[in-house]
Amino acid sequence: MWQPDRRADIPIYRQIASHMEGRIRGGEFPQGSLLPSERKLADMLRVNRTTVVQAYEELRSMGLVERAVGSGTKVVPAGSGGAISPNWRKYLEAGTFLPNVPAMRRIRSELRTEGAVIDFASGELHPELFPNETIRTLLKEKTFDGHLGYEDPQGFAPLRDSLSRFLRRYLNIEASESSLLLTSGSQQSLFLITQCLLSPGDAVAVEVPSYGRSLSLFESAGLKVIPLRADDQEGVDPDDVAELHRRHRLKMIFTNPNFQNPTGTVLSAERKQRLLDIAAERGIPIVEDDPFSLTAFDGTVPPPLRSMDAGGQVLYVGSLSKIAASGLRIGWLAAPHSIVSKLADARQQMDFGLSAIPQWVAAELLDSPGFGRHLAELRRKLAFKLDSLRAALDYHLPGEVGYRVPEGGLNLWAKWNERPANADRLFEQAIREGVVYVPGSVYGSGPDFFRLCFARPADDRIEEGVAKLAAAYRTASRF
Ligand SMILES: Cc1ncc(COP(=O)(O)O)c(C=O)c1O
Structure with missing residues (x-):
């Protein structure tokens, strides 16, 4: 700026x-x-x-x-x-895109000035958690010798190869390079799915609370968003899907089963299997949004739905944003080839595909021995940040905030034990104090909930941020 x-x-x-x-x-x-x-x-x-x-x-x-x-x-x-x-x-007022939800626009505008507020709102890694050293080394040692013409809209072939190996090795997912579409983050996969596979008026089940619920994407596409309740202990109940389908004829289910954003829950293996069975019996595709599995703090990665999917009903959406760097803008969709082809064709009409250079960097990154070390280090650092946040909450807001301790992901889903008289005022007061978080309403929850991303602030600002939040809470309670 x-x-x-x-x-x-x-x-x-x-x-x-x-x-x-x-x-x-x-x-x-x-x-x-x-x-x-x-x-x-x-x-x-x-x-x-x-x-x-x-x-x-x-x-x-x-x-x-x-x-x-x-x-x-x-x-x-x-x-x-x-x-x-x-x-x-x-x-x-024209055009098909609805604006982002107001709280998200407010947060974005506050974060424009670097360092002005302590950021518990952006669902991103702190820059120190990016694999900076690995990228620096590979840029020094490797040279890009691909061509710089228009890339295959399905994505840079060497990255699809690397990704296919990566998915097998780390997530037990079989996806050949021809079943992979490379996208500009998961966000673009979600966008392409809504634009290319669904029609206005279609009913889609979206978890509440969820990241999906914070998106205007579904409504911009004219979809009928049917809330699928996700409780903050166990996630969604698959039997609710059966009931929702009976009432609304669901065209698709959007879910984030591992370290769900914002609740941090992991759907149990039994619930995952039941969800797959219920969807298979009714022929409903499931979009599995899975950016967080590899952040599992103790290294025990919960199986993605896609790794358990025998019937080819899961459209698997992944990304490097939460495990490497969001600014690389590398995401992927693993899906039947016919789906990938249709989306790649749309992709070509939109922008002729992703730039080759970041795709090349991502391919080298995934293949480098440093990447496994980076993941191990990332998990350790995330767990440390979470511990710092918990300690700060317990110290500055004892008995005032409740939360469930996540075992992976970037977020802590918290609840005011006493509902704030005015959640909007509290949010504004927190900004005045110099701290931002995401209010629960953004995810479709009540005013007593809020999300703190512990991955984003620097280690030495976490406690300060919570102290500011506590001050805001005390001031807002007096209004
Ligand atoms: C659950 C979930 N899905 C998708 C995304 C989009 O991420 P990206 O487009 O950077 O991969 C996010 C970002 O916060 C997310 O939390």
Whole structure:
């Protein structure tokens, strides 16, 4: 993100004014739109609010904005002989994508300024947990000698080979390279499935609470989302699926059986088998979203549904995001070849496939001896972070927060023992104190639940973050 140059001779407010002028003239802030509030811009640029006030006054003197107390700083019409600027509001209301849920947008905007708040919200690894050393070594020792033309939309063949070996070795999953589609994270697999295999009006069962429930993806595709209750001890009850199917004729089931996000539960082997049987008897495909299995802290990986699936009914979605690095944007779908072909064809229409370079890096990473060591190290570090979080919660919020201790994954699903009077206010107060988490409502749960991702904050900020959360809770209880 742009920052003023503090060593330059030009006063900082002038630099800000000319930066904002460029953004306005470049069409980023069309006429009628509001510029960021003075406080927000000051935070983003790490300057005094008065510096931003000076910058905005400069823009006003140039005739670019108008300012009114209480209604912010607004871009005024360019005033150039009869030009009609597009009615962006109309366009913004069009299109098929619904916006993300408001709490997620709020979190994203708070996290834009690096280090401003302690982050228990992003479901990601802390950068120190990425396999940085392994990647550095392989980039030094290997050279990319593939071609840089359009890649096969099904994905870089050497990565599909590596992945096929990886899935067999670590997850007991048999998937040949022709049954694998490489995607830009699991998210794209979920998107392609909803867009290419389902039609508006189709009923799909989605766990509640769940990551799936936090996505607007299903609703954007016009699907009828049928909640499948997942309790925070044992996960979903497969017999509920039978009942939901009887009532709604389910077209698909979306589940995250291992270290479920957000509850951290693992569906027992018996429940997994029963779920497979119930779905098989009714011919319902199951989408297994499985980003966390390999984080099992003690190294005992719970079997994915797909490893138990004799009938080919599981569409298996995986990713490197939670076990290596989310920014690599490498995910995969293991599915019958006809499904993979159809999705790859759609993929080609969308973007001609993933860039070859990160796919090459991922292939080398999975094949490197360092990757097994990385996984072992990752598990150890995740368990340590979880312990730190538990200790901090027990110290700063004794008896006030309950939680179930997960055995893998990145998240702790927590519950206020006394329901907060106003969960939205508590969330805002926590941001004011300098900490963010994800409110339970995002996952379809009540106001007493919230998710803390222990993988994201640095080790030495976990306790500080919980202290801030406790302060927010105490202040919000007085409202
Ligand atoms: C359960 C689950 N599925 C899928 C994703 C998407 O991850 P990615 O697209 O980075 O693989 C996430 C991310 O938080 C997740 O928690």
